[in-house]
Amino acid sequence: MTEVLLTADRTLMSNYHNNEFLGFGTCAPPNFIPEWFYSFLFFPPLKASKGFPSAAPYGLRKTEAQLLKEGFGVATVSPDHLEEYIGDTKVLGIHTMDPFGLGPASSTLAAIFKKEPYLAKHFHCLMDSPAVKKAKANGLKIIVGGPGAWQFRYRQKFVKDHQIDCIVEGEGENVVGKLFKAALEGEELPRFYEVSIRETPSLEEIPDIVNPSINGLVEIGRGCCRGCEFCNVTLRPLRWYPLEKIKREISLNLKADNVEGCCLHAEDVMLYGSKNTTPEDEKLLRLNEFVAKNCEGISWSHCSLAAVASKPKLFSQLSEMILTKQSWWGAEVGIETGSAELAKRIMPAKAHPFKAEDWPEVVRDGMGLMHDNMMVPACTLIVGLPEEKEEDILRTMELMDDLEGFRSLIVPLFFVPLGRLKNEDWFKDAAMTELHKQLLFQCVEHDFRWVDSLIDLSFKGKWYTRFLKEFYKGFAGIAKRKVRQIE
Ligand code: SF4
Incomplete structure (x- = not known):
């Protein structure tokens, strides 16, 4: 029983x-x-x-x-x-x-x-x-x-x-x-x-998984040191797993039927093993080298633009290693806003080691490096942050224009009160201004522009590629019409 x-x-x-x-x-x-x-x-x-x-x-x-x-x-x-x-x-x-x-x-x-x-x-x-x-x-x-x-x-x-x-x-x-x-x-x-x-458990108190995880996902650490006001994760202490522990979980997954790849999970994979916001080259290279050698595919759950922009050479080395196995890799990436003013107030350490006021520049540099190195980011933008002003939305729209040529998905998210902002009001569609709607539409246009080539990359060599592509076109078309209706 x-x-x-x-x-x-x-x-x-x-x-x-x-x-x-x-x-x-x-x-x-x-x-x-x-x-x-x-x-x-x-x-x-x-x-x-x-x-x-x-x-x-x-x-x-x-x-x-x-x-x-x-x-x-x-x-x-x-x-x-x-x-x-x-x-x-x-x-x-x-x-x-x-x-x-x-x-x-x-x-x-x-x-x-x-x-x-x-x-x-x-x-x-x-x-x-x-x-x-x-x-x-x-x-x-x-x-x-x-x-x-x-x-x-x-x-x-x-x-x-x-x-x-x-x-x-x-x-x-x-x-x-x-x-x-x-x-x-x-x-x-x-x-x-x-x-x-x-x-909250210490590293020693966290057991290894004993049965396979979906898509070979393994955690490489918990917590985040950037302290964004709207985030739950930041309330937990930062801990990185030793490489041996990660290897054990990857090996367990690889023994399972149907699990061939590995998704490294952390709030910022680029910071694996680091004590602050500066990537540790050696640790990151060793981890990714192990995965590239032993797994059929690799992805990262999340990574930060600031860490990528701060170490372009390291990022290229990682990309070279990963692209021996595949033609691209993906991660979720937080842009949140294009406004330096708002970034300073609600996510002052997101740009670290760069200054918060340089955030839009950090985003442009990081996104450019990702594009050049075949990482495809699924980016988030937060709409309706507390104290958001018209100028902030305009700055985000300008940033969106600059990101047009970078292979990515950019998803607008309505503000949800979490983390230190959990007592703030939810953002509702009823509060959407004309500018919010334009920004939403800009995101849909951006994604629509890239979706075909992303599907080509994702389903290379698979028989249903062409079929899925048509489906996505149709789905994106309906989404676009819906956004226009809101307008
Ligand atoms: S939003 Fe991302 S960078 Fe900011 S605290 Fe949360 S996990 Fe860290």
């Missing part, structure tokens, strides 16, 4: 055709594409053997590893196979990323399309599934965690209606054991459990 089951909704249990960029498709609402076809294109289900998925989200694998380490009987199951196992289970742990579509990308798309995004829809499907309802009626305890846990504070009625017993916010390694034990013993659980800084 498995006393603890772990799962996540359908949009998280996918390898997105081995292309994390496609995962953005889960942020869109149901649209003109039939749902079955849309999910095949953007989030096809993972292969599962007897209901156990071949891989799972990395955060879920960490929780699984921690619970196994503490002696619990745990299994991770696909949401489509819950029914087969849940009858014997006492506690269900659910990993979430953006359960109500309140994250920046999905809330922006929801505002444009006026519909709930796929990821929220599938989370609801999971919670409302007959299997979960029946097990709940028989005494099942439900514990929810993951990067999307903060959203439950804004959906207290949902929590109550679905009788979620506990929501864990923060890094769970040092607390999940006691919470799952209390649940198994039938004790009352705190409805919301915020992991304190004191309970």
Whole structure:
């Protein structure tokens, strides 16, 4: 009997055709594409053997590893196979990323399309599934965690209606054991459990994953030292994993069927092993060399423009190493604003080691280097930051003009109150000015300009390239029309 089951909704249990960029498709609402076809294109289900998925989200694998380490009987199951196992289970742990579509990308798309995004829809499907309802009626305890846990504070009625017993916010390694034990013993659980800084795990306390993660994603560190006001991550201490620990997790993934590549995950991969905002050449080269030698493909989860701009030679060396295996690689990159004034106020260290007032220049240099070295950034711009003025939006629009020739996706995100700005108001589409709309439209035009060549790069040699390209053209065309309607 498995006393603890772990799962996540359908949009998280996918390898997105081995292309994390496609995962953005889960942020869109149901649209003109039939749902079955849309999910095949953007989030096809993972292969599962007897209901156990071949891989799972990395955060879920960490929780699984921690619970196994503490002696619990745990299994991770696909949401489509819950029914087969849940009858014997006492506690269900659910990993979430953006359960109500309140994250920046999905809330922006929801505002444009006026519909709930796929990821929220599938989370609801999971919670409302007959299997979960029946097990709940028989005494099942439900514990929810993951990067999307903060959203439950804004959906207290949902929590109550679905009788979620506990929501864990923060890094769970040092607390999940006691919470799952209390649940198994039938004790009352705190409805919301915020992991304190004191309970944040040290490097030694973070276990290696014991089963494969989706697309070979492995964490190389946690936390960020740049301190942007609007960000949750910055509230946690910075820790870098030793290379040996990373190698162990990569090797574990490579033994799995269907995992051949590796995605290095950190808030800024360029700063691996550094104590401040200056990249450590030796450490970064050794890490990427190991991945390039041993994996079929490599991607980075995030990287900063300032670190790239501060070490152009190092970045070229890394690119040379990575491009021996592939024709491009991707990462998420934060631009956030083109206004030096606003950058100084809300993200004073984002440009470091350069000055905050030089931010637009840092962006131009960093983006130019990425273009020249075949890194394709998926960039974010934040619309509606507190105290944003008309001049700030104009500066961002000027920067967008300068970025026109750089191969990239640039996604505008409505401001979401997180980090030190968590008590500020949400930015709603009703507050959009003419300038905001023009900026949104500029982003859509930029992405539309690049999308064909990005699809060519992403699906080189695959039979469905031409087909997907047509689909994206159509989808981008509709998005463009929607933005025009808002205008
Ligand atoms: S650089 Fe990125 S991760 Fe770091 S604090 Fe700023 S927004 Fe957060």
